[in-house]
Amino acid sequence: xxxxxxxxxxxxxxxxxxxxxxxxxxxxxxxxxxxxxxxxxxxxxxxxxxxxxxxxxxxxxxxxxxxxxxxxxxxxxxxxxxxxxxxxxxxxxxxxxxxxxxxxxxxxxxxx
Amino acid sequence: xxxxxxxxxxxxxxxxxxxxxxxxxxxxxxxxxxxxxxxxxxxxxxxxxxxxxxxxxxxxxxxxxxxxxxxxxxxxxxxxxxxxxxxxxxxxxxxxxxxxxxxxxxxxxxxxxx
Numbered sequence: 648x649x650x651x652x653x654x655x656x657x658x659x660x661x662x663x664x665x666x667x668x669x670x671x672x673x674x675x676x677x678x679x680x681x682x683x684x685x686x687x688x689x690x691x692x693x694x695x696x697x698x699x700x701x702x703x704x705x706x707x708x709x710x711x712x713x714x715x716x717x718x719x720x721x722x723x724x725x726x727x728x729x730x731x732x733x734x735x736x737x738x739x740x741x742x743x744x745x746x747x748x749x750x751x752x753x754x755x756x757x758x759x
Numbered sequence: 760x761x762x763x764x765x766x767x768x769x770x771x772x773x774x775x776x777x778x779x780x781x782x783x784x785x786x787x788x789x790x791x792x793x794x795x796x797x798x799x800x801x802x803x804x805x806x807x808x809x810x811x812x813x814x815x816x817x818x819x820x821x822x823x824x825x826x827x828x829x830x831x832x833x834x835x836x837x838x839x840x841x842x843x844x845x846x847x848x849x850x851x852x853x854x855x856x857x858x859x860x861x862x863x864x865x866x867x868x869x870x871x872x873x
Contacts (some may be wrong), residue, residue: 649803650791680861682863688809688850689863689864689865689866690803690861690863690865692861692862692863695860702860703860728791738802738803740803742861747791747793747805747808748801748805748861749805749859750795750804751802752801752802753801753802
């Protein structure tokens with residue numbers, strides 16, 4: 648298996664633009680997590696899905712953030728409109744009931 | 760509810776010296792405990808995990824950790840530091856019985872001095 652695949656690896660966008668981050672979890676994993684990592688706040692859980700259903704989105708910072716998981720092999724995290732303070736590395740991770748979380752390489756987002 | 764506290768955001772050791780990274784957890788149910796490592800510009804990689812059974816768990820790259828329920832600790836150790844161990848280390852906890860909501864500590868950056 649290729650592991651958790653995130654795209655793009657780097658994204659630079661202007662303030663106010665819509666940004667969409669993508670994640671393909673490991674096949675057979677039924678839980679998917681989105682994390683944000685910054686120097687100031689460390690690693691924060693934004694939202695996690697179980698069997699494609701959002702279970703806990705209490706970490707989503709604002710209504711500008713939304714996440715979807717239309718099927719077991721794909722998830723998106725969207726920011727609309729983006730702001731400079733959204734600049735961070737966003738990680739996707741997946742797990743199953745029998746295995747721990749495996750992380751993708753992350754997407755480094757810069758909002759200018 | 761669960762939480763993790765990592766003592767020391769930065770730790771420096773000399774090459775060949777003992778590595779000790781501290782982690783204390785809080786959990787209302789029996790926990791699963793993890794240590795992850797993050798190298799620059801990469802995602803997090805699992806070093807080791809405790810679920811049930813033996814309280815001393817061995818991981819990759821010579822690291823090990825001991826689950827001490829009485830102390831609510833899960834400290835990470837390695838007898839002899841190598842330059843390649845320089846990275847950021849995260850302790851994490853989740854409720855036992857699955858790998859659902861994992862809560863991470865704030866991380867400890869390990870510097871290895873030649």
